Amino acid sequence: MNIRLLALVLIAVAGGCQPAARSNKPLGGDSTGGSAPSNATSIADYQHDAVALSQLRERAFEEIGRELTSDWAEARANAVEALLASPQRLAAAVRDGLLDSNVGVRTVSAMAAGKARLRSLSDRLRPLVYDPSPYVQAAAVFALVRSGSSTDPSPLAAILKDPSARVRAHAAFILGELGNRTAVPLLAEAAREAVPGATPNEERALRLQVAEAMYKLGETKSVHEIRAALYPSKPEDLEVAALAAQMLGELRDRESITQLVFLTTKPDAQGALMPAEVRLAAAMSLGKLGLQQGAFVAQEFAGNSNPALRAQAASVYGQSRLRANLAPLSNLLSDTHPLVRLAAAAAVLRITEAGVSDAGGP
Numbered sequence: 001m002n003i004r005l006l007a008l009v010l011i012a013v014a015g016g017c018q019p020a021a022r023s024n025k026p027l028g029g030d031s032t033g034g035s036a037p038s039n040a041t042s043i044a045d046y047q048h049d050a051v052a053l054s055q056l057r058e059r060a061f062e063e064i065g066r067e068l069t070s071d072w073a074e075a076r077a078n079a080v081e082a083l084l085a086s087p088q089r090l091a092a093a094v095r096d097g098l099l100d101s102n103v104g105v106r107t108v109s110a111m112a113a114g115k116a117r118l119r120s121l122s123d124r125l126r127p128l129v130y131d132p133s134p135y136v137q138a139a140a141v142f143a144l145v146r147s148g149s150s151t152d153p154s155p156l157a158a159i160l161k162d163p164s165a166r167v168r169a170h171a172a173f174i175l176g177e178l179g180n181r182t183a184v185p186l187l188a189e190a191a192r193e194a195v196p197g198a199t200p201n202e203e204r205a206l207r208l209q210v211a212e213a214m215y216k217l218g219e220t221k222s223v224h225e226i227r228a229a230l231y232p233s234k235p236e237d238l239e240v241a242a243l244a245a246q247m248l249g250e251l252r253d254r255e256s257i258t259q260l261v262f263l264t265t266k267p268d269a270q271g272a273l274m275p276a277e278v279r280l281a282a283a284m285s286l287g288k289l290g291l292q293q294g295a296f297v298a299q300e301f302a303g304n305s306n307p308a309l310r311a312q313a314a315s316v317y318g319q320s321r322l323r324a325n326l327a328p329l330s331n332l333l334s335d336t337h338p339l340v341r342l343a344a345a346a347a348v349l350r351i352t353e354a355g356v357s358d359a360g361g362p
Helices: 004-013 045-046 049-066 071-085 087-097 105-116 119-130 134-146 155-159 167-176 181-192 200-216 218-226 235-250 254-265 278-286 293-303 307-320 324-333 338-353
Strands: none
Touching: 049 071, 049 324, 049 338, 071 087, 071 105, 071 155, 071 338, 087 105, 087 119, 087 181, 087 200, 105 119, 105 134, 119 134, 134 155, 134 167, 134 200, 155 167, 167 181, 200 218, 200 307, 218 235, 235 254, 254 278, 278 293, 278 307, 293 307, 293 324, 307 324, 307 338, 324 338
16 A cells, blocks of 8 residues: 555545636546647657756646645645655644644645655654544654654554554555564454444455554465455446555565566456556556556546546656656646646656656666
8 A cells, every 4th residue: 555545545534625726628538548748748758858858847846835835634644754765854844734634634735755865854753643633653663663763652552443444454564564474473463353334345445454463573474365356247346346456566576477467468357447546556566566567557548537547647657757658748747637647757757756767677
């Protein structure tokens, strides 16, 4: 699970204003997919023109800066996350985000502080260990432990027993990230316990999150449960299948490559491809595994009418770390929806911070 997924889950709980669309012309495409329109700056320009590359990076930073002060909480959270690709600019955004009125923004900001090991923010993180929200509490503990600050991680054990399956999944993710094998028994117990009132999907997502955490702590056989979730048998399984595909990339599970490629390309018995969310998640994971076979999936959905799919397409482009994908990302930076623009901005920074070659490869 990455911070973006956490943001989407948490903002749905915490609420926030809806975004205002820009007045510029929306991207083309229909509900079945399509390509974004061509941009005046070509692939060759971004591969060889340092000025064009610098201008694109500045557009990305400007977009992130605008959304850090958005009235919409989800945009603020995603703007903080986008700066993970540029650590030198992250601290100021996180500092403000830790004081945000929205639970999701505070949570994502604390998670970002932990991932970047921002020890300079320890004084702002310590009060959040006592935040009213268990999401924020767990994220603050994560950030303090990861940054090397003195703190007691034991509250995570209590949060792992929260009445909410989503909160438990959040705690399980953090325990896996911290890498302390003493958490294995706690996680094993969490996998066995039912969560009263949880939906079947929430229960399945929790078990997958526990399996991922167990894998990170050395219990590698747990990966089989994640692989088994790749193939949804009914529509309500799609969210879990996409989560499983994402996790396999995070775990760098090379044995799943054939399955992930299959998810992006192969039709089922009725001749239909897997749903867009699953195909894009699989394509993203292929990129994390160093393979670019899934880039065509991003092209397919970059002009889709659904902004969530356009944002996922931008993220897939960014995972490639190829300068050849900067031209379509430039188009997506002008999208009508803020989350698409932010995903494109983060992707631009990921590619341009990666030190890719003029040939467009890593």
